[in-house]
Amino acid sequence: MKNTTILVIIGVVIVAVGAFIFMNSGSDINGGVIIDDTQGEVIQGELQKVNIGIKNYNYYPNTIEVKSGKPVEITLDKSVSGCYRSFNINSMGISQYSKDPSQKIIFTPTKSGTYTFACSMGMGYGKLIVK
Amino acid sequence: MVKEFLKELNGKRVEGELIRTFLYSFIVSIAIIGIAYFVSFRKIPGFIDNYGSYLLLASISIALITSLIRQVRAYKEFACMSGMMIGMTAGMIAGFSIGLYLGATNGMFIGSVLGMLVGIFMGVWMGKCCGVMGIMEGIMAGFMGGLMGAMTAVMMINDNIKLAVIIVSIVSYVILILLNYMIYKEMKENERQRKEDHTITVFLSIILIFIVTWFMVYGPRSSLFG
Numbered sequence: 001m002k003n004t005t006i007l008v009i010i011g012v013v014i015v016a017v018g019a020f021i022f023m024n025s026g027s028d029i030n031g032g033v034i035i036d037d038t039q040g041e042v043i044q045g046e047l048q049k050v051n052i053g054i055k056n057y058n059y060y061p062n063t064i065e066v067k068s069g070k071p072v073e074i075t076l077d078k079s080v081s082g083c084y085r086s087f088n089i090n091s092m093g094i095s096q097y098s099k100d101p102s103q104k105i106i107f108t109p110t111k112s113g114t115y116t117f118a119c120s121m122g123m124g125y126g127k128l129i130v131k
Numbered sequence: 132m133v134k135e136f137l138k139e140l141n142g143k144r145v146e147g148e149l150i151r152t153f154l155y156s157f158i159v160s161i162a163i164i165g166i167a168y169f170v171s172f173r174k175i176p177g178f179i180d181n182y183g184s185y186l187l188l189a190s191i192s193i194a195l196i197t198s199l200i201r202q203v204r205a206y207k208e209f210a211c212m213s214g215m216m217i218g219m220t221a222g223m224i225a226g227f228s229i230g231l232y233l234g235a236t237n238g239m240f241i242g243s244v245l246g247m248l249v250g251i252f253m254g255v256w257m258g259k260c261c262g263v264m265g266i267m268e269g270i271m272a273g274f275m276g277g278l279m280g281a282m283t284a285v286m287m288i289n290d291n292i293k294l295a296v297i298i299v300s301i302v303s304y305v306i307l308i309l310l311n312y313m314i315y316k317e318m319k320e321n322e323r324q325r326k327e328d329h330t331i332t333v334f335l336s337i338i339l340i341f342i343v344t345w346f347m348v349y350g351p352r353s354s355l356f357g
Binding site for chain 2: 001002003004006007009010013014017018020021024025088095118120121122
């Protein structure tokens with residue numbers, strides 16, 4: 001087999017696999033969570049407000065209990081700085097940078113379970129228990 | 132000189148076997164991932180979204196690394212400077228790539244540990260073509276590359292990680308192809324020392340893609356990915 005033919009085969013395989021990945025991506029990876037990024041708007045239902053600060057180089061409180069099906073509003077207070085302000089709950093698909101305490105992280109967990117939240121570097125972390 | 136190299140990719144020297152080696156390794160990797168996907172991984176929610184692009188890029192990286200291994204093994208011995216460059220590039224890119232892909236899916240610990248191990252192994256294996264200097268260079272580059280790859284991925288988690296990984300991977304591919312060219316340029320007057328079949332290519336591809344896939348899917352994760 002000529003190398004030109006081999007190169008064509010390689011190109012076709014890469015394009016085919018890439019197309020397969022592209023066409024099959026976008027499935028539900030948010031763990032059944034409705035992420036609400038319409039900040040400042042009124043959210044129907046009981047709003048569960050959580051205020052998070054920093055203690056011993058980690059989020060405090062770092063174990064949070066919330067109820068399923070009701071919106072959660074997380075505020076990172078002034079003590080939270082640097083990469084800690086980049087808040088992630090990866091298994092829910094939540095990833096948000098909160099520039100200051102006025103920028104809240106709002107979402108509605110719909111599945112009960114224990115989720116880990118962390119900063120973008122994984123330096124600060126904790127548990128979100130959805131009941 | 133570049134034209135000569137491109138011409139030699141169709142020639143009878145070891146450079147003429149690089150594209151074929153790439154194809155064998157790539158097909159083996161894709162076949163293993165494909166079989167694993169249809170047998171088991173398709174039941175994992177969001178598998179393609181979470182791992183698909185990284186596994187494709189990892190397969191291309193592994194194919195380029197196995198092509199490099201074939202070329203280096205064919206000449207067996209190099210001058211110190213060339214050997215050091217080979218050990219450093221092989222160790223750095225192998226470690227960085229594995230660290231990057233695993234760092235993007237599992238976090239800093241698994242990404243850096245496996246990146247370092249693969250990088251150091253490749254660096255030593257490729258660097259020994261010029262003796263202890265190449266081995267030292269390979270160890271240092273593999274160690275550094277593994278840590279850097281995982282760190283880069285973790286730091287970019289919230290900032291277009293998939294696009295960043297594609298760009299960084301393309302840069303790595305270009306570096307490996309340039310190393311192929313450098314080896315040709317340095318060794319074009321020399322005779323081939325070793326002729327071998329594709330057993331190492333296939334074996335290495337299976338081992339590497341198995342390690343990457345297994346740890347990506349079933350390996351421990353940092354709190355960031357909990």
